[in-house]
Amino acid sequence: MDRRVAVVVEDDEDIRGLTVALLGQSGFVVHEAATGTAGVEAAQRHDPTVVTVDLGLPDIDGYEVTRRVRQFSDAYVVMLTARTEEIDTLLGLEAGADDYITKPFRPRELRARIDAMLRRPRTATPSPQGTLRDPAASASAAVPSAVSSASAAQAPGAPVETPALNAQPPSPAAFGAAPTGDARLEMDGLELYPELHQVLADGREVLLTPSEFLLLETLMVSGRVVRAKAALARIVRGEDADSGTFVSQAEERTVEVHLGNLRRKLADDPKAPRWVVTVRGVGYRMAGSAQRVR
Structure with missing residues (x-):
């Protein structure tokens, strides 16, 4: 891919740092956000290929972040959360997430999941109005x-x-x-x-x-x-x-x-x-x- 950009939306500083470092080592230019609102703004500004979203954020939850990102972006969205109930997984997918990984996760697992998604080329281009081109x-x-x-x-x-x-x-x-x-x-x-x-x-x-x-x-x-x-x-x-x-x-x-x-x-x-x-x-x-x- 010509341009590999990621946005990490995570309020836990340690996990955010780990995810940023992991994606950086994989060749991404990474932008980070500690709140859901800042994460949505970062996704709008940087047109990322991949967005990782924590479910429990201090302002809006990861479901809402994903729904808002889906209004203007076709980025691959990976939801990261400590919740393990099936209903949480289903809600995340229904909100528009492409994958769901529970914490604690192994860095190798996250990298493998993202590599798998990147083998499916992301080809749509959002328009300035926030919708996909005609x-x-x-x-x-x-x-x-x-x-x-x-x-x-x-x-x-x-x-x-x-x-x-x-x-x-x-x-x-x-x-x-x-x-x-x-x-x-x-x-x-x-x-x-x-x-x-x-x-x-x-x-x-x-x-x-x-x-x-x-x-x-x-x-x-x-x-x-x-x-x-x-x-x-x-x-x-x-x-x-x-x-x-x-x-x-x-x-x-x-x-x-x-x-x-x-x-x-x-x-x-x-x-x-x-x-x-x-x-x-x-x-x-x-x-x-x-x-x-x-």
Whole structure:
């Protein structure tokens, strides 16, 4: 990446110093803040690639910091907290965080999590008004790699259908070379601009977190081929879907939360899905096949 900037929002001086030093050693220009309000201002001023947010801050909590940052930035947000209850994790993800690490954490773990996120290029550019640029603004678009499926559990409230287990995912090469201008993936009024990190639903711009965008992009490339929660969890953490690495129930639950947020933002009813379909006992797929439009 040409520019690696991080903002650390942490009121504990020792932990803030450790995180600043760790990110500095990883090649980031780091800006620090001891309060939530100062952290949001720093994120607005410096357009960071990564933001780490403590949950318990002296003014506004980490959830509110994340929500405010999400109004103008697509930075990778990692929430750091001593709280270990599942509800805290879910609230953090629903607020727009990409990852959640409990304290005390090992510096190596934080670095590994951030490295995994950076393998998913952050390509959107916030406009001066604080929203993502219109797709017609410019830039070329690339098509993501296809992923494979593994086993997964049912998401609550989703329709039941028979999975297409023998189907083959479309190859990225089927979409051709990386297009220019306003090229996009499109399916039934849903448009995704890969390099602009933009999504339009029936012409309405939908602002997604990097993880939500990656999941939608993966599913659109896969079309009607089912993708399992375990496979999607590996993709989210920057691994190959077929790597076979262990995926915990918490990570699968994280995928559920991200997809729940995605559906809510798209206004896609899980009981009568127009775009994202849950396949009971297997995972997720799109309701149709996406086409690339130049």
